[in-house]
Amino acid sequence: MNIGIVCYPTFGGSGVVATELGIGLAKKGHKVHFITYSQPSRLDFFNENIFYHEVSMPSYPLFQYPPYELALSSTMVSTAKYAELDLFHVHYAIPHASAAYMAQQIMKDRNIDIPFITTLHGTDITLVGKDSGFSPVVTFSINHSDLVTSVSEDLKRETFEHFDIRKDIKVIPNFIDLEKFKKQKKDHFKKAICPNGEKLLIHTSNFRKVKRVDDVVKLFDQIRQKLPAKLLLAGDGPERPNIERMCRSLPSCEDIRFLGKMEAIEEILSVADLFILPSEKESFGLAALEAMACEVPVISSNAGGIPELNIHGKTGFLSDIGDINSMLKNSLEILDDMNLETFKKNAKERATEFDIHKILPLYEDAYNETLRTYKKG
Numbered sequence: 001m002n003i004g005i006v007c008y009p010t011f012g013g014s015g016v017v018a019t020e021l022g023i024g025l026a027k028k029g030h031k032v033h034f035i036t037y038s039q040p041s042r043l044d045f046f047n048e049n050i051f052y053h054e055v056s057m058p059s060y061p062l063f064q065y066p067p068y069e070l071a072l073s074s075t076m077v078s079t080a081k082y083a084e085l086d087l088f089h090v091h092y093a094i095p096h097a098s099a100a101y102m103a104q105q106i107m108k109d110r111n112i113d114i115p116f117i118t119t120l121h122g123t124d125i126t127l128v129g130k131d132s133g134f135s136p137v138v139t140f141s142i143n144h145s146d147l148v149t150s151v152s153e154d155l156k157r158e159t160f161e162h163f164d165i166r167k168d169i170k171v172i173p174n175f176i177d178l179e180k181f182k183k184q185k186k187d188h189f190k191k192a193i194c195p196n197g198e199k200l201l202i203h204t205s206n207f208r209k210v211k212r213v214d215d216v217v218k219l220f221d222q223i224r225q226k227l228p229a230k231l232l233l234a235g236d237g238p239e240r241p242n243i244e245r246m247c248r249s250l251p252s253c254e255d256i257r258f259l260g261k262m263e264a265i266e267e268i269l270s271v272a273d274l275f276i277l278p279s280e281k282e283s284f285g286l287a288a289l290e291a292m293a294c295e296v297p298v299i300s301s302n303a304g305g306i307p308e309l310n311i312h313g314k315t316g317f318l319s320d321i322g323d324i325n326s327m328l329k330n331s332l333e334i335l336d337d338m339n340l341e342t343f344k345k346n347a348k349e350r351a352t353e354f355d356i357h358k359i360l361p362l363y364e365d366a367y368n369e370t371l372r373t374y375k376k377g
Helices: 013-027 068-083 093-108 135-143 153-162 187-193 213-226 240-248 265-269 286-293 324-335 340-354 356-376
Strands: 002-006 031-036 050-054 087-091 116-120 147-150 199-205 229-235 256-260 274-277 298-301 316-319
Touching: 002 013, 002 068, 002 093, 013 031, 013 050, 013 087, 013 116, 013 286, 013 356, 031 068, 050 068, 068 093, 087 093, 087 356, 093 116, 093 135, 116 135, 116 153, 116 356, 147 153, 147 356, 199 213, 199 265, 199 286, 213 229, 213 240, 213 274, 213 324, 229 265, 240 256, 265 286, 274 286, 274 324, 286 298, 286 340, 298 324, 316 324, 324 340, 340 356
Parallel strands: 002 031, 002 087, 031 050, 087 116, 116 147, 199 229, 199 274, 229 256, 274 298, 298 316
Antiparallel strands: none
């Protein structure tokens, strides 16, 4: 198949999933055309089946804000025509689904019929999509998609709850490349960070308020009072300055390191003992899955789709949002040397259920189903 993938080229979950999906499809022989405003962060071109089409944004004094949706639709039309695409797969509803609908209508006017699939990832529904300024467009775009998928049952439920959706939504969970995300021999890393055998905790995110990174720091400060430990904070975002100021007020600050954005996060995960994800909302929890694949158990909130991934008492523990005392108790139980290896083993076993080689065929089936249905229509 010739597939056009539209996504955000960022470190966020939707961009990562879209990029890894495209790479996996290309390895299976499909031709994959990425369409976005800059090269996706995890994309490499060491595959003859991967192509990149940049959305050009001309600057005109007339526009206060660049009309990205129009430019995207135009690029989708030109790419579909010259690459002879079979379908579009757009990730994140805003503005990709509405741009895909516009592109589809333009192509129909030229006697070219191409279906599009929309994958819902999270904040496009749970945060941005609920805004009254976007809700009608999101609803329309979802209802006019030829197939809709979501990354968790919880996101599917919330979509139906908050929008007047008249289509079925197929749940296809996020996935992991177990060749990339696996425990590596990085003992020298662990020794450099934890020279005295301290336990190593880690959190990765885009440092938005919804991630509750302040809870990560509060939890670590209490853990640090109970046992020797270090904390790594990977990622960057709007809340980072506030978290840095918060850390400076704590006695445990010298044991906390800010790593910024990291390409090879699996190398750091390979030496971690515990992953902390206290988010207020997660539609799936891809960062937790990456940690689990590297044999790192998870302390998390019970928000959104996280319970569909993190099995309470087996791969880690779930707590109510903001319940630091519960998270402290559970963290200490995992970090006990009598329990730690069992939790690590369980985390790895759970991650294998989301192996890309198991999930990729689900997307291929969705593509074939869409093409069959579209042609009949």
